[in-house]
Amino acid sequence: MTGRVFVANRGEIAVRIIEACARLGLETVLGVSTADRDTLGARRADRVVVLGGPRPADSYLAQETVVQAALSTGCTAVHPGYGFLSERPSFARLCADNGLTFVGPDPSAMEALGDKLRARELAESLGVPVSPGGTADSLAEVTALAQRIGYPVLIKAAHGGGGRGMKLVDSPAELAAAWAVASSEALAAFGDGTVFLERYVRDAKHVEVQVLGDGHGHRVHLGERECSVQYRYQKVVEEAPCVALPDDARRLLHDSALRIADALDYRSLGTVEFLYDVERGQLSFLEVNPRLQVEHPVTEAVTGVDLVREQLLVALGEPLSFRQDDVHVRGHAIEARVTAQDPAQGLRPSPGPVKRWRPPARGGLRFDSHVVEDYAFPPFYDALMGKLIAFGDDRAQAIDRLGTGLAEFEIAGLPTSKDLLERIVREPAFLTGEVTTHWLTDLLEEAA
Amino acid sequence: MDLDLEELAAVIELLDKADFTDFRYEKGDLRIAVRRGGPPLADDATPRQVAPARSAVASTPVVPSPQVAPARSAVAPTAPEDGTVLIRSGMLGTFYRSPKPGDPPFVEIGDKVETDSVVGIVEVMKLMNSVAAGVAGEVTAVHAQNGDLVEFDQPLISVRPIA
Numbered sequence: 001m002t003g004r005v006f007v008a009n010r011g012e013i014a015v016r017i018i019e020a021c022a023r024l025g026l027e028t029v030l031g032v033s034t035a036d037r038d039t040l041g042a043r044r045a046d047r048v049v050v051l052g053g054p055r056p057a058d059s060y061l062a063q064e065t066v067v068q069a070a071l072s073t074g075c076t077a078v079h080p081g082y083g084f085l086s087e088r089p090s091f092a093r094l095c096a097d098n099g100l101t102f103v104g105p106d107p108s109a110m111e112a113l114g115d116k117l118r119a120r121e122l123a124e125s126l127g128v129p130v131s132p133g134g135t136a137d138s139l140a141e142v143t144a145l146a147q148r149i150g151y152p153v154l155i156k157a158a159h160g161g162g163g164r165g166m167k168l169v170d171s172p173a174e175l176a177a178a179w180a181v182a183s184s185e186a187l188a189a190f191g192d193g194t195v196f197l198e199r200y201v202r203d204a205k206h207v208e209v210q211v212l213g214d215g216h217g218h219r220v221h222l223g224e225r226e227c228s229v230q231y232r233y234q235k236v237v238e239e240a241p242c243v244a245l246p247d248d249a250r251r252l253l254h255d256s257a258l259r260i261a262d263a264l265d266y267r268s269l270g271t272v273e274f275l276y277d278v279e280r281g282q283l284s285f286l287e288v289n290p291r292l293q294v295e296h297p298v299t300e301a302v303t304g305v306d307l308v309r310e311q312l313l314v315a316l317g318e319p320l321s322f323r324q325d326d327v328h329v330r331g332h333a334i335e336a337r338v339t340a341q342d343p344a345q346g347l348r349p350s351p352g353p354v355k356r357w358r359p360p361a362r363g364g365l366r367f368d369s370h371v372v373e374d375y376a377f378p379p380f381y382d383a384l385m386g387k388l389i390a391f392g393d394d395r396a397q398a399i400d401r402l403g404t405g406l407a408e409f410e411i412a413g414l415p416t417s418k419d420l421l422e423r424i425v426r427e428p429a430f431l432t433g434e435v436t437t438h439w440l441t442d443l444l445e446e447a448a
Numbered sequence: 449m450d451l452d453l454e455e456l457a458a459v460i461e462l463l464d465k466a467d468f469t470d471f472r473y474e475k476g477d478l479r480i481a482v483r484r485g486g487p488p489l490a491d492d493a494t495p496r497q498v499a500p501a502r503s504a505v506a507s508t509p510v511v512p513s514p515q516v517a518p519a520r521s522a523v524a525p526t527a528p529e530d531g532t533v534l535i536r537s538g539m540l541g542t543f544y545r546s547p548k549p550g551d552p553p554f555v556e557i558g559d560k561v562e563t564d565s566v567v568g569i570v571e572v573m574k575l576m577n578s579v580a581a582g583v584a585g586e587v588t589a590v591h592a593q594n595g596d597l598v599e600f601d602q603p604l605i606s607v608r609p610i611a
Contacts, residue, residue: 049540050540050599051540064575065541068541072542
C-alpha cells in the first residue's frame with residue numbers, strides 16, 4: 001500500500017498511528033507544536049513539520065494550518081487521533097473540500113452524533129434503551145418533565161459530552177436556576193445553549209461497544225468494554241469484556257450499538273456508550289464517540305483485531321476483511337492509564353522532568369507510550385504518559401499481571417498516578433468487579 | 449567560447465523561465481553560476497560568479513509544490529552569524545518572496561529594510577499574511593525559497609541591524 005498520511009495529533013496516539021501506517025507501508029508526516037519537536041513521535045515519523053506554538057489553538061487545533069501542512073507535504077489522508085480535531089465536523093469537511101481523506105466517519109454522521117439530544121432521539125427512534133428524559137422550552141414544561149422523570153435529574157448540554165456541561169438537580173426548588181445556568185454555560189462553552197434532562201442513575205457501570213464500518217455497507221461490533229473506574233468523568237482503568245453483564249443484557253447492548261451504526265450507515269471506528277444499572281438490570285444509551293478511543297487496546301487484546309489498521313483501511317476505501325461471525329472475544333484485558341497527575345493532590349496535573357522511566361517487560365503486557373527517560377513532560381496538553389495493558393485467560397490473571405507490571409514499573413522525577421493504579425487493582429470492590437462510575441471519586445474524596 | 453553581455457542576458461532570460469535553483473556552466477576558462485537565493489554553491493565563490501539576477505528570483509512560479517519528498521523537519525536551530533538577526537516565520541504556510549508572480553522580490557541581499565518593511569508573504573489556505581522585518585538593517589541572507597513550505601518559527605531572512 002502506498003500513500004502518505006498526515007498525523008494530526010501528539011503523544012502516545014501519534015506514535016500508535018505512525019506505527020500502524022508504517023506496517024501498512026504508508027509514509028507519515030507528523031505536525032507538531034514547538035513544544036513537541038523532540039518527541040518519540042517526531043523521531044518515528046518520516047517527516048515532521050512545526051505547526052505553531054505550544055498552545056493547542058496555535059498548533060493542534062489550527063484547522064487551516066493542519067490542512068495546509070498536509071497539502072504542502074503531499075499527504076492524501078489525515079488521521080486526527082482522539083481529542084483535538086477528531087470530533088470536529090468542520091475539520092472533516094475542510095479536509096474533504098481540499099481533497100484529503102479524513103480518517104473518521106462522514107461529517108454528517110459526526111454532526112448527528114455531536115448533538116447529544118439528536119443522538120438520544122435517534123437511539124429512542126430505533127428502540128435503543130435510553131433513560132427517561134427529553135427537553136422543553138418553557139420553565140413550566142421543564143418542571144413538568146422533571147416531575148415525570150423523577151428526581152434526581154441530570155441537566156446535560158446537547159453539545160457537551162464526556163461529562164462536560166452537566167448539572168445534577170436533587171429537587172424541584174433547584175431546577176429553574178440550574179436549568180438557566182446550565183444553558184448559559186453550554187452557550188459559553190460549546191456555542192449552543194441547548195440543554196436536556198435525563199434521569200440520574202447513581203449506581204451504574206459505564207459500558208461501551210466498539211463498532212467498525214466500511215464504506216461498503218458492512219458493520220461489525222467488537223464486543224464491549226467497561227470503563228467504570230473514573231475520577232470526575234475521566235477514565236482511569238478500562239477492561240474488556242464487562243464481566244457484570246448477563247448474557248441477555250450483553251446481546252441487547254451489542255444489538256443496540258449496531259442498530260445505531262446501521263441507521264447512520266456508519267463508516268470508521270466508533271464507540272457507543274451506555275450506562276448499565278446493575279440492580280435494575282437496565283441499560284441506557286449515553287452517547288457515541290465517532291473516533292478512535294484511548295482504551296482501544298483492550299478490545300485489540302481480546303479480539304486480536306488491530307483497530308487502527310482497520311480504521312486506516314476503511315478510510316482508504318477498503319472493504320472490511322472480516323464479518324461479525326469472525327469476531328471472537330477471548331480472555332480478558334485491563335488497561336491502566338499512567339498519567340502525570342498527583343494522587344496526593346486531588347490528581348492535580350504534575351508535569352516535569354521524567355528522570356527515570358523503566359516500564360515492565362514481561363508476558364501478557366503491552367505498553368503504549370511516547371515517554372522516554374529524560375523527557376520533559378510538557379504542561380500544555382493532557383496528562384496521559386502511557387497505557388499499560390495486561391492480558392490474561394481470565395480477569396483474575398489479567399489483574400494479577402497488571403498488578404505485577406505496575407509494581408515493576410520504575411518512574412521518578414515527577415508525581416504520577418502509578419501508586420493510585422496499584423492501589424485500585426488491590427481494592428476488594430475492584431477485584432469483585434462491582435465498582436460503578438462514582439466509586440473512585442468516593443474513594444479519593446472520602447480519604448481527603 | 450566567449451559570451452558578450454547581450455548573450456549573457458539571453459541566457460539569464462532563458463533561465464528565468466525555467467524551474468531551477470542552481471545553474472552552472474563551464475567551458476574552458478569560462479564559468480557561469482546562477483542561483484536563486486539559498487546558500488552559495490560549494491565552489492562558486494569565484495570572481496567570475498554572476499550575481500543572482502533579481503528577475504530570475506522573482507519569476508519562480510507561485511504555485512505550491514504538490515509533492516514534497518519526505519525529509520526531516522526543516523526547522524533546525526540555526527545559530528545566526530555574528531551580529532545578524534533572523535526573521536522567522538510566524539506560521540506554517542507557503543512562502544512567497546514577491547507580492548505577486550512576476551513582481552520583483554520584496555527584498556534582496558544587500559537591501560536596506562525598516563522595522564515595518566514587508567519582507568515576504570506566508571500563505572495559509574489562501575490567506576496571505578505579510579511578514580514584517582521587525583528590525584531595521586541590511587539583508588544579509590535569504591533562507592527560504594519562493595514557493596517553499598515554511599514551518600512555524602523557521603528562519604526566512606537574516607538582517608544585520610543598523611544602529
